[in-house]
Amino acid sequence: TEPLSRHIEEQGLEFLQFAFRWFNCLLIREVPFHLVTRLWDTYLAEGDYLPDFLVYISASFLLTWSEKLQKLDFQEMVMFLQHLPTRNWAHHELEMVLSRAYMWHTMFKSSPSHLAN
Structure with a gap:
């Protein structure tokens, strides 16, 4: 979402700071x-x-916690995104993301071309 994207940018959070782990292990962790x-x-x-689909899964993950993420500062966002609260997820949560x-x-x-930015 645009408000989340703007907040991430304002906080100086780079996608690579959290998504490298996501992509490296194909979101298995x-x-x-x-x-x-x-x-x-x-x-x-x-x-x-x-490879392209992983980008959309990542965006969907971000949308899942958009409201919460918009309230966090840089350090809190990094910690949150590196330890997503999915431990108690059932199939329906993953199905929504997918x-x-x-x-x-x-x-x-x-x-x-929309992936170029």
Whole structure:
């Protein structure tokens, strides 16, 4: 969302400061173990589009906690984003994240220039 994006920018938080871990482990460390199979199922279905799809999953994660993140300062955001509160997640929380990511990916994959910023 635009307000969250603006807040992240105002705080000087760089995407790489939290997303490197997310991408490096394909978000496996960010969800409870019992949801990893569902995550991997999605990855396999995306095939060659997986690198782009990870961007949308990350955006969906950020949207999930947008209100909270907008209230945090730089240090609090870094700590929060490196330890997401997903420990008690059930399938429906992950499904919401994946559904949003899939919707955005489907809508925008034909116009990749939006990922350049």
